[in-house]
């Protein structure tokens with residue numbers, strides 16, 4: 001069962017076409033349908049929370065939108081073009097999924113930040129240290145943090161690195177899967193601020209954010225997509 005709650009603030013000043021259109025999307029696993037006939041649109045500027053009980057299929061929805069899992073019916077249209085017609089690595093630079101427990105490579109923080117530029121999909125971009133240093137300041141960290149080995153990072157620090165690695169690529173849409181679930185309140189607030197800054201920098205941007213925390217949902221979203229039993 002999917003319900004969409006719209007706040008009154010999202011109806012005005014919109015672009016003429018949605019960034020993402022989710023059309024009659026359905027996902028089945030061995031035990032049956034997780035969700036069926038999901039329909040909604042993501043417009044430039046949207047801040048959407050994906051909410052509902054555990055097992056409702058929130059992660060599976062984000063993974064499907066990211067093109068990481070296949071679906072049994074329906075389609076996803078991004079920028080006017082069905083996902084099936086997108087070169088997936090290119091699509092995933094623009095619609096970017098962030099795991100709850102991000103995978104980082106062995107080596108230093110900076111090696112991880114640089115590593116994404118090796119991929120063909122990012123070859124039109126170059127690593128820029130200064131904005132990263134500015135962002136790190138927000139987390140109370142200096143240049144020395146870039147030299148830290150990944151193996152020595154806390155879970156929260158690893159999440160910060162994953163965010164910086166993703167945001168430096170300037171995606172259009174972020175798919176955030178409980179990104180602050182394992183963080184202390186201060187780091188969670190800082191990460192929220194980082195996402196808000198990324199979002200506010202360009203009116204073309206939007207995000208879907210899975211959260212179980214009603215207070216966070218109120219802070220970070222204008223609309224909610226509910227997945228689960230009615």
Ligand SMILES: Nc1ncnc2c1ncn2[C@@H]1O[C@H](COP(=O)(O)OP(=O)(O)OP(=O)(O)O)[C@@H](O)[C@H]1O
Nearest residue numbers: 029030034052053054055056057058059060061212
């Ligand atoms: N790859 C998979 N194969 C089969 N079943 C899966 C797979 N991934 C998830 N599931 C099942 O699908 C259901 C929905 O999983 P999902 O992780 O999307 O839920 P969720 O709403 O994100 O839950 P939570 O809030 O606890 O993170 C769960 O019952 C889960 O066990």
